[in-house]
Amino acid sequence: MTPDAPDLPDAPADSPADSDLVRAARGVPVRRTPVWFMRQAGRSLPEYRKVREGTAMLQACRTPDLVTEITLQPVRRHGVDGAIFFSDIVVPVQAVGVDLDIVPGKGPVVAEPFRTRADLDRLPELTPDVVPDITESVRQLVSELGATPLIGFAGAPFTLASYLVEGGPSKNHERTKALMHGDPQLWHDLCARLAQIAGAFLRVQVEAGASMVQLFDSWAGFLSRADYVRHVKPHSAAALAAVADLNVPRIHFGVGTGELLLDMADAGADVVGVDYRVSLTDAIDRLGARYPVQGNLDPALLFAPWEPLADAVERIAAEGHAAPGHIFNLGHGVLPTTDPDVITRVVEHVHAQPVRGQR
Numbered sequence: 001m002t003p004d005a006p007d008l009p010d011a012p013a014d015s016p017a018d019s020d021l022v023r024a025a026r027g028v029p030v031r032r033t034p035v036w037f038m039r040q041a042g043r044s045l046p047e048y049r050k051v052r053e054g055t056a057m058l059q060a061c062r063t064p065d066l067v068t069e070i071t072l073q074p075v076r077r078h079g080v081d082g083a084i085f086f087s088d089i090v091v092p093v094q095a096v097g098v099d100l101d102i103v104p105g106k107g108p109v110v111a112e113p114f115r116t117r118a119d120l121d122r123l124p125e126l127t128p129d130v131v132p133d134i135t136e137s138v139r140q141l142v143s144e145l146g147a148t149p150l151i152g153f154a155g156a157p158f159t160l161a162s163y164l165v166e167g168g169p170s171k172n173h174e175r176t177k178a179l180m181h182g183d184p185q186l187w188h189d190l191c192a193r194l195a196q197i198a199g200a201f202l203r204v205q206v207e208a209g210a211s212m213v214q215l216f217d218s219w220a221g222f223l224s225r226a227d228y229v230r231h232v233k234p235h236s237a238a239a240l241a242a243v244a245d246l247n248v249p250r251i252h253f254g255v256g257t258g259e260l261l262l263d264m265a266d267a268g269a270d271v272v273g274v275d276y277r278v279s280l281t282d283a284i285d286r287l288g289a290r291y292p293v294q295g296n297l298d299p300a301l302l303f304a305p306w307e308p309l310a311d312a313v314e315r316i317a318a319e320g321h322a323a324p325g326h327i328f329n330l331g332h333g334v335l336p337t338t339d340p341d342v343i344t345r346v347v348e349h350v351h352a353q354p355v356r357g358q359r
């Protein structure tokens with residue numbers, strides 16, 4: 001411990017609130033740089049493929065024993081500092097009654113896409129009683145995780161709206177943007193409803209014991225800054241505000257959002273997620289060094305030889321010192337064919353890096 005970091009804890013965390021992950025998110029000194037990976041649970045793990053055999057994705061998400069086992073798998077295997085709740089951004093939308101499925105290798109597919117005002121009737125508000133299994137899964141997980149924090153999550157209104165309006169994954173989001181500009185009132189009403197659903201879904205997870213949350217606006221990087229600010233940001237802000245009183249750190253993440261970082265922070269984030277297209281140094285600079293950051297290793301670098309990969313890990317860990325806190329992560333999710341042993345090695349290497357204030 002150096003004199004530069006007087007309130008650095010010297011005992012291991014005894015609760016999620018004292019964990020390095022939550023500490024970094026609050027911008028207070030850590031023992032080691034915390035690390036977790038988006039999509040750390042999933043197809044990169046043979047033990048995941050085994051337990052998922054014969055169970056559809058959405059069915060798995062609604063089965064507490066499976067959710068618990070799958071969420072714990074990467075924590076046991078890799079020694080990451082946080083568990084991300086095993087679910088999907090479309091789970092709460094399906095829970096309120098929208099007919100949709102997750103097609104393997106493709107993603108969420110909506111039976112009847114949302115295009116008109118009448119379609120809003122198919123999207124009622126989310127109340128906790130439609131997701132009792134989520135409460136049960138989170139409670140079970142929190143008791144198994146001990147001092148390791150559970151990260152709850154939801155999809156942000158724009159990303160959810162894109163799936164609903166396009167009817168599935170989209171390359172250009174053209175129908176979504178056509179609705180946004182063609183009928184701004186309907187767009188706002190749709191996003192306000194999705195913000196309620198996302199916010200209530202986050203709230204259920206935190207009330208059951210999740211220690212922090214992440215709002216995924218995966219496709220926000222497809223928007224101009226002007227469109228983001230006018231048509232999207234107020235709704236993401238509403239989703240984040242739904243858990244403001246619960247005093248858990250809120251991470252706000254999107255892909256290709258280098259131009260939106262300050263607006264995403266301003267929407268009510270405590271931590272800003274940074275993909276791999278912008279350097280962590282530039283991201284921290286754009287944020288005025290006022291926010292803890294999360295990221296930003298390129299997921300494809302996990303396929304490179306160890307030396308350049310280790311160099312990138314060291315560089316990102318060092319760049320993170322310029323922010324009040326840094327949570328090491330990828331710039332987007334783990335790719336399904338990633339070698340899990342490489343992930344474990346990256347975790348060990350992150351943990352071996354000096355923390356802020358240490359030489």
Ligand SMILES: Cc1c2[nH]c(c1CCC(=O)O)Cc1[nH]c(c(CCC(=O)O)c1C)Cc1[nH]c(c(CCC(=O)O)c1C)Cc1[nH]c(c(C)c1CCC(=O)O)C2
Pocket residue numbers: 037038039040041042043052057084085086087088089090102103104105106107108153159216218333
């Ligand atoms: C856009 C998005 C979705 N879902 C999610 C996002 C936002 C994050 C991101 O940008 O990647 C969020 C998500 N989806 C999943 C998680 C679980 C936890 C984790 O990150 O480990 C999380 C946080 C599980 C999942 N969600 C999905 C899988 C794969 C399904 C399987 O294993 O059969 C997993 C593990 C399915 C899904 N669901 C979605 C996609 C694009 C896919 C992949 C389709 C495919 O390639 O098969 C929508």
